[in-house]
Amino acid sequence: MLCKHCKNEVTKEMDVCPHCHQPLDESLFEANQTQVLSEQPNLSSKTLLFGSIGVFLSFLFFFGIPFVHFIGIVLGRQGILYAKEDKSLSRPYSRNGQLLSWIAVGLGVFGIVFNIVYVILNPEVVNG
């Protein structure tokens, strides 16, 4: 962490900053820890949000709206990254969000494959 007086690097074991000789406040460490913990539920809801919007967009592709499944894949991938960042995977939000994110990516990739196969089977779609 950084000394709040001179912004130099200090460790938790130090009572006094070696750079500016100011006493180091113990409550700073506690504040940092609370901040990390309070960010976790935020990550869980982000995972859930990105996953569910991703699934929705990937799903919309199958109703004839072009290109939305690409956004679905991107959002789903982001949801998976958020779920990985979240250290408390026992939270139901993260698990549901992670599952939704994988479904979003899966549906989106399936959409791309589906599109390619459709064009191969129906070349007249491309040729007009």
Ligand SMILES: [Zn+2]
């Ligand atoms: Zn200092």
